[in-house]
Amino acid sequence: MASHGFPARRVAALLGVSESGYYAWRSRPPSPGALRRAWLTGLVRDIHQESGCVWGARRIRQELVRRYGVTVGHTTVEAVMKGAGLRGRAGRLPGPGPRDSARTSGRRWIVDVLALTTPDGPVYAAVVLDAASRALAGWSTAATADRALVHHALLAAAGRAARTGPAAPAVYGPLPGCSFTERAGSLGCAPAGAMVGDAHDHAAVAAFWDTVHRERDGPCCRPGPHRAGERLAATLDRFARQVPAAGAARPSTP
Template sequence: MAGEGLPIRTATRVLGISESGYFTWRGRPPSARSTRHLWLTDLIASIHSASRGTFGYRRIHEELTLRHGVTISHGTVELLMRRAGLQGRPGVPDRLWVTDAVELATGQGELLCVIVLDAHARRLMGWSTGSAPAAAVAADALSRAVLRHSVHPGPRPEGRFTTLVFTERAHARGLAPPTGLVADRNDHAVIGAFWARARTELLDHREWHSRLDLTTALSDYFEGIRV
């Protein structure tokens, strides 16, 4: 209360404490809880800034737990964001899709997996696996995303695929072409959180002896989390 401009004498009277007690408390070093909250607020502000001010407390909580390994409740994140004057910005689904390709190890060699995510809702729109060139697998993932969700022309896919086959497929589906912003921190945060969850819930649980085993497991997993 005193920190918000209320006279100390008035604040202590309302709270039923002595002025001397207040000054004694103020002279103490910060508690472990206060120190942790200061550190968390700085980290939350950094994540919020990297998202261009779009992430609300739920997405920031996901970033903290999955990418930074921080154990924290949704309520604490919401409280610290409110104290720092931070809030998310509502977005529009199906305006921006992001793509990513990863090579996953199996006993038969690498399996390429391409995902298409909606950047607003972090929803899995489509995916594809294979050993073909990355652009071809990406184009297949894009086609599946469009067919599964009956998207109208307008979304712009962004990510690492700017080759002719992927761009032509995007045009054919009525999508704006990708811009190839491979260093976009916001896109990386969305993709990184997705793969962190997938590794925690599926990929790191066992060794994959064949591409078929992993493909089947990924398909079951993706179908289970797809909205």
């Protein structure tokens, strides 16, 4: 109230506090707790902005640990977001279904290729999903759809698997550890004789792309003719970095 022009003496008398106590409080430096809260607010705001303003407290807390090594409680992140006026969007990454519970993470991959229309023309994205966890293991984008697009995505997934431990399916030959969606086959991106995914695999891919589209077109995305491909790449990169493993998939664009 005093900062808005009200006399400090009258305000202190009205609130039943001493005027000297007010001036001592005003000149006192911020406490360590206040400084840490301000620092944490800056980190949370940056992560929230980078996510396209769609991540909530749960995923921001995971990113604080992964990127900065900051261990903080879920309620603290929620309080910081509320104090900064930040909110996440409803929805979450698709989780494993009952049929996937018997599968071992990293033992089988689902490969899909999707064409996205942008003001600059079509952009093709190949993604490699872990069949058990539904996590994004690797991805690649290009202006044309061919086997090289899938090859780069599989190399990214294999590279990540080599760094983080689980055994990866063979990248060459008939790919016994991979199943391809019908869309990938119709675009000519699947090897001859490749295994076609079942209805559960196609449902997992559909749920994944629904989440990608929702996050790519978040409220903080800036429209522009040359930003559609960049938003897609940034979104896929965030998804690859979210997986609960030590390393992150490295995107490759031929």
